[in-house]
Amino acid sequence: MPSDTDAGRRAPRRDAAENREALLTAAAAALAASPDASLEAIAADAGLSRRSVYGHFANRDELILALIDRGAARFNAVAAGVDHHDASVALALLGTRLWHAIVHVRLLARIALREPYVERVADAVAPVRARLGELVARGAADGTVRSDIRPPVLARLIEEAAIAVLVEAAAHELDDEEGRRLVMLAVLGTAGLSWREAGALIAANPELSREASE
Amino acid sequence: MPSDTDAGRRAPRRDAAENREALLTAAAAALAASPDASLEAIAADAGLSRRSVYGHFANRDELILALIDRGAARFNAVAAGVDHHDASVALALLGTRLWHAIVHVRLLARIALREPYVERVADAVAPVRARLGELVARGAADGTVRSDIRPPVLARLIEEAAIAVLVEAAAHELDDEEGRRLVMLAVLGTAGLSWREAGALIAANPELSREASE
DNA sequence: CATAACTTGCACACCGACGTGCAACTTAGT
DNA sequence: ACTAAGTTGCACGTCGGTGTGCAAGTTATG
Structure with a gap:
């Protein structure tokens, strides 16, 4: 029972957290190299698609x-x-x-x-x-x-x-x-x-x- | 007689050179502040329109x-x-x-x-x-x-x-x-x-x- | 194995910026 | 005053990047 409020909800998948980490890591590398690397490039580096970045961060800025x-x-x-x-x-x-x-x-x-x-x-x-x-x-x-x-x-x-x-x-x-x-x-x-x-x-x-x- | 080759051509106007200088100066200021300032901003700083930048430089890169x-x-x-x-x-x-x-x-x-x-x-x-x-x-x-x-x-x-x-x-x-x-x-x-x-x-x-x- | 969590691909609208063609205008030089 | 040099504004196409909706997948987990 993770919490009282989200009763019926299932716990988030573990690999999602891993992907989030991968994104941050990839972003760190990409942005250190070139501070305006595209989300496309970052996502690719992390082994994800650009689309799914938005599953972890609301937008580029939040990342x-x-x-x-x-x-x-x-x-x-x-x-x-x-x-x-x-x-x-x-x-x-x-x-x-x-x-x-x-x-x-x-x-x-x-x-x-x-x-x-x-x-x-x-x-x-x-x-x-x-x-x-x-x-x-x-x-x-x-x-x-x-x-x-x-x-x-x-x-x-x-x-x-x-x-x-x-x-x-x-x-x-x-x-x-x-x-x-x-x-x-x-x-x-x-x-x-x-x-x-x-x-x-x-x-x-x-x-x-x-x-x-x- | 400026030269033999450009026979019928008139000498370039003096203010053109000044404007070119103004552009370079404005660009220097703008780019020092923010390295991806737009041509729009630079031209405005120099007192010119974006369009006429292309009268002096082939493109952003050349500037x-x-x-x-x-x-x-x-x-x-x-x-x-x-x-x-x-x-x-x-x-x-x-x-x-x-x-x-x-x-x-x-x-x-x-x-x-x-x-x-x-x-x-x-x-x-x-x-x-x-x-x-x-x-x-x-x-x-x-x-x-x-x-x-x-x-x-x-x-x-x-x-x-x-x-x-x-x-x-x-x-x-x-x-x-x-x-x-x-x-x-x-x-x-x-x-x-x-x-x-x-x-x-x-x-x-x-x-x-x-x-x-x- | 059922199902929610997550990913993907594609389509779309949107944005800012670039570069160009053109016609009309202003201005420096002769 | 004539005229070429230079400027302007607008329209247009292009490009790369962002953010979103949706339907169809895949996969971890209870």
């Missing part, structure tokens, strides 16, 4: 919104567990975590370029941004991060630098090892550390290296 | 290609005159020059996102990329630039970092002063200098500060 929320959730979850008394280490750590979520990051970055969704993505991603802002502010205050750029601006620059690496990584396929290292170096460099300092910091904090899990 | 070539020309010209025995200074200098060409940079960056034009933009911009590559390689060799990232990759990262600042600058309008400073700091930070080193380098090289001309 994309679902995608945004899904990506952002993953994204924010990743950022939530990041902390360290040294702000620069925390930033590097955030970088490596982002590397694991690279697919989501790239997708959101692409979607956010299209006019109607900019705001929506910004809202969905607000938590990560907030966290990043905190870390930068703290670092600027205690001297672990540069203080020649206003913290809010610096936070944006670090964000952009990280995204740039992640996007770049897609073109020339880097292995996990190098990708994570690059994100950290880009973040730390933008944060004001010299490349030797950044290297030393990574070497001194093994938790930055052994993130092979997951 | 965009003209735009790419025009932007890239400006862009490459800017990069050509950049050099300095210290590679990191040269990079910073390139940064400030790019700041002056910010409009073109942003436009090309946007257009390059659209599938059919990626390659074309890459070709058009090849000279700047080449120059950047040289500088990075030289800097890595003589120790003025970080050597923990392969030079070709580092060149891409620096490029992305600079573009990120330029794009970011559009949102929150920065004055000339701060914009140029930010581009330089982002470039130098990515190149491996600490923020204090970057500050010192800028202070020590007045040509990086007095670029108010043009």
